Amino acid sequence: MSVQRTMTLRDNLRPAGKYYLLVILAAGVCVVVYCLIVALRSPQNLSWLYFLAAIVLGSMLPVRAQTQTDSPAWFTVTLNDLFIFLVLLLYSPAVAVIAAAVDGLASGAAVLRPLYRVLFNAARLATSTFIAGNVFYILAGSNPPLAPDADVLLIFVSVGFSALLFYGMNALLNGTASWLCSGGRVFAWQETMLLVALPTLAGASTAAAIFVSLSRSEVYAATLAVPTFLLALAVYIVNRQRHKSTRQHLEELKGLYHATIGSLAMAIDAKDQSAHGHVYRVRALALSLAGYLKLEDENELQGLSAAALLHDIGKLAVPEYILNKPSPLTEGEMLKLKAHPSVGADILDTIPFSCPVVPFVRHHHEKWDGNGYPAGLKGDKIPLGARILAVADAYDALRSDRPYRAKLTRDLAVDYLRSERGKSFDPQIVDLVLQNVEPLEESIREAEKYTPSGAMPEFERKPAEETPRSGQTVFEDIATTYREIQIIYEISEAVGKSLNLADTTALLTEKINELVGFDACAIFLVNLNQNRLLTSYSTGTHADLLEQAAIRIGEGVSGWVAAHNQALTNVSPVPDFAGHPELQTAFKTCLSVPLSLDDRVLGVITLYSASATGFPQDRIRLMDTIAQHAAAAVNNALMFEETQEDAYTDLLTGLPNLRYFNVFMEQELGRAARIDYPVTLLMMDLECFKDVNDRFGHKVGDRTLAEIGQVLRRQMRRSDMLVRYAGDEFLAVLPGTTREQARQTIERIQTAVDSFRMPIRSEQYVRVGISVGAASYPDDGQETDELLGLADQDMYNDKIMRANRRDSSGDVLPFEKR
Incomplete structure (x- = not known):
């Protein structure tokens, strides 16, 4: 033989x-x-x-x-x-x-x-x-x-x-x-x-x-040779069949072994969306470095190959928000992340590997100077495979995009390894990297070609298109699920940081488009006074037309959703677009979900699609989840706006208060300085108002202030700002108006107030007068306090002049029926 x-x-x-x-x-x-x-x-x-x-x-x-x-x-x-x-x-x-x-x-x-x-x-x-x-x-x-x-x-x-x-x-x-x-x-x-x-x-x-x-x-020869030959031939045939069967069995075992390793690697890769393909690139780098080291032990090489694919398996126990956090980790989060080598080794320790996979995984974050983890091993006490893995892992991480930074250039990555030579990494292995940078980069590029595809950027399967699930599809689903969780976490985190309604709704539509997808999206909010849904934010195709939408609650798709607090899926959006033929032809289907908090409907999110196929069930399920987080975010923004409005509003008159005046004046004077136009400030004080309070009480006095506030508001332009200053004093800001031009407004104000009559009792009414002073930017002053002082002085002069002309019996007069 x-x-x-x-x-x-x-x-x-x-x-x-x-x-x-x-x-x-x-x-x-x-x-x-x-x-x-x-x-x-x-x-x-x-x-x-x-x-x-x-x-x-x-x-x-x-x-x-x-x-x-x-x-x-x-x-x-x-x-x-x-x-x-x-x-x-x-x-x-x-x-x-x-x-x-x-x-x-x-x-x-x-x-x-x-x-x-x-x-x-x-x-x-x-x-x-x-x-x-x-x-x-x-x-x-x-x-x-x-x-x-x-x-x-x-x-x-x-x-x-x-x-x-x-x-x-x-x-x-x-x-x-x-x-x-x-x-x-x-x-x-x-x-x-x-x-x-x-x-x-x-x-x-x-x-x-x-x-x-x-x-x-x-x-004799024939008698001996023929049986001998036949015996040898029989033994040969039997052994051939046995070895063929043994070889086939070994190939099956090898296939099972590699498939198991590959499946675990794909599960790791599917979870960590920030490092897709990382484990495959690390394996390519590690095996290349082993070749440069002339590592000949096949057992070590097989262990290194498997460990490279499985070195991050412990990250299955690390929350996604830590893996994908764009900001620095807290001390507690860092401790959780540092546990992943030990967790991964403990998981793999239950598998009877014939090669040293477990020690390579457990110690791939040890440092050459002994300051690594989990065991603090130093120098040659760190397994060689783990030292190779540490360098390969670090180099690919530096050359990849991560949530907390963009990928580094090749030169910067090499500089980092050089700076950590003898500290974090084995000097000999770092030297090999420095001597073979271009071949290592080529090995990364080759690994990318054979990396299994990761998560789909969007859900592409529809209920009618369900097919038997392959192993790759399962891992795509895992990756997509982690991606959903990550985006929902980002929504919760981001909207929690913003109390501005416009920012909140803009962020929501951005994330919804990233995860679900749409051709247009509108966020409607309930206006109980009008019994309508008004557009708070719209984006996508024909966003300008959607901005004008005002849908009665109970009518149209979005109105029905708001009235019944139930979602509608894959229905025609035409009922939402009465009077807008462009919208009726642009969109074929819509998905509308309520923004509901404690059974109270705050509004509706409606996604519009130009496709007649509609939204898949996965997207509908996701929108239900997103709507729950979005409702809480919108409610917080609305409450903040109401609180902010209360802080800037005079509760008695409904006019802006002094706090708002200060903010407005700072912005208005800044704008006037940039584009060079005048601003006139009016200071107004009611005449004989003290007599009203003394004779009829503060309740009548408060009612008088509120009525006078409305009278003053009617005498001004939409661009003018009327503010209750203090007590019975009011301020008005007239943008783009000189002091001379403001005289017409002053005359209208005084005429209207002098004509004002408020009935209080049978055959009695209250009337008051008003003194007005003016100061103009930039002719009279540059600062708010300076203008206030000048306008107050001008008002005092007007008060004296009007008092000299006023009949002393005209403050409170009997009301005569007409």
């Missing part, structure tokens, strides 16, 4: 390996050419060509076996060793060399190896056979071919020694090639010595037995 150990070489051969292969190939060609000349010149017949045909046939039916389930080394078992040694005994070493070369070529072609490997294996076998064959005849003390009457014991001893020499030469040449070409071990063949050497020895011994039988008696 022929045993050939498969050479484990990488396609990217080292220069020394190339030269070695050329040397062996040249030696093999010389040996084969020499032996071919010798064989053809030999007086023996060419019956040995039948053995060559048998060897070619045997090469087509190999048994490939593996020493260990996790070993890359395979060996191939055929019956060809028996034929090679039989040719050696029956003919000569020259013919045996030709047979060995044919075996190498046929075996390599049968498994479709690269040409350089086929030629190398043929040259290796030919060279080994040439040496072993000539040593056999030296030990046997005979010239080829072997004499029929040679001593049987000597034959078997010589064949046994030659077979072991043949095996040793093959193993040495193959191991040297692996070492020079790809950094493998020269003596890796020791792992398979018994499995490979024993079949070779058995094949050679069987060939000797057949030769002895043939040389002693034809009948």
Whole structure:
């Protein structure tokens, strides 16, 4: 039986390996050419060509076996060793060399190896056979071919020694090639010595037995050779089937192992939306660094590959808001994040890995100077795989976008690693990064090509399009679910920071569009005084027309939703667009949900779509969830606006108060300074108001102030601002008006107040007068206090002048019925 150990070489051969292969190939060609000349010149017949045909046939039916389930080394078992040694005994070493070369070529072609490997294996076998064959005849003390009457014991001893020499030469040449070409071990063949050497020895011994039988008696030979051959053939067939079954089982186990690792990696990648594809890029970097370190231990390499994919599995126990937080983490949040290596290792510890996955995962955040976590290991006490993983993890994190920063340039990332050399990271590994930056960047780009696709940017499946769920779809759903949670968290966090209604509604529509999608969106708020829904905010197609919408509660789609506190999904939006034909043709379906808090409807969010297919169920479910958070946010904003309005409003008159006046004047004077226009300030004080309070009480006095406030408001433009200043004093701000132009307004005010009559009792009424002073920006002053002082002085002068003209009996007069 022929045993050939498969050479484990990488396609990217080292220069020394190339030269070695050329040397062996040249030696093999010389040996084969020499032996071919010798064989053809030999007086023996060419019956040995039948053995060559048998060897070619045997090469087509190999048994490939593996020493260990996790070993890359395979060996191939055929019956060809028996034929090679039989040719050696029956003919000569020259013919045996030709047979060995044919075996190498046929075996390599049968498994479709690269040409350089086929030629190398043929040259290796030919060279080994040439040496072993000539040593056999030296030990046997005979010239080829072997004499029929040679001593049987000597034959078997010589064949046994030659077979072991043949095996040793093959193993040495193959191991040297692996070492020079790809950094493998020269003596890796020791792992398979018994499995490979024993079949070779058995094949050679069987060939000797057949030769002895043939040389002693034809009948005896046939009697012994045929059963021996049939037995060998039967054993071969049985072993071939058994190894085929074993190999298939090993392949299934490997497939299951890799699928499990891949599934876990995809689950990790699906959760962390900020680092999609991170684990695959880290694996590519880690394996590249291991190659630069000449890490040859296959067990370590397999552990590193699996650990790179699983190093963040502990983040399954870290809340999403921590992983995706754009601001610095608190101390408590940092402690939670730092626990992920230990948590991940504990999860993986339940799996009986045959390689060191768990320690690599547990210690990949240790630091070279001992200041890492979780165990505070230092220097070489950190497992090598964990040190490689730490550098690969850090480099990819620096070169990727994260919630708290944009990705760094290659130069900045390299500078960071250089600055942490000997602190956070193994100096030797950092040096390898610095020496191989471009190849490492290329490995990242290659990894991106083979990274499984992550979450869909939007939900694309509709209820009518449900298909059997693949593994990839499941992970997309996981990623999308985490994404939903993250956006809802962002909505809750952001609206909690804003009490401005406009900002709140704008943010809500932005997040809804990001998560659900729409062609247009309107947020309507209930106006109980008008019994209508009024547009608070609109965005998207025809947002300007939606801004004008005013829908009666109970009418249209949005009005029905507000009246019944129930959502409507995938219905025609036409009833919302009475009088707007552009909107009726632009949108085909809508999704409307109430903004409800404690069964009190604050408003409605309506999404409009130009597509007739409508919104999928997933989006409808999401809108129900979003609406709950949105209702609380809108309620807070409305309450804040009401509180703010109360703070700026005089409760008695309903006019703005002094606090509002100060804010308004600061803004108005700033605007006037920028665009150079006048502003006139009026100071007004009621005349004889004290007599009203004294004679009729403060209740009548308050009513008088409220009525006078309305009288004053009617005498002014929409752009003018009327303020209750204090007591019975009022202020008016007239933008774009000079002091002279303001005289007309003053006359209207005094005429209207003088004509004012408020009935209080039967046949009695109250009337008052009003004194008015004016000061103008910029002619009279630049500051609010300066203008107030001047207007107050002007009002005092007007009060004296009007008092001189007033009849003292006209303050409170009897009301005469008309």
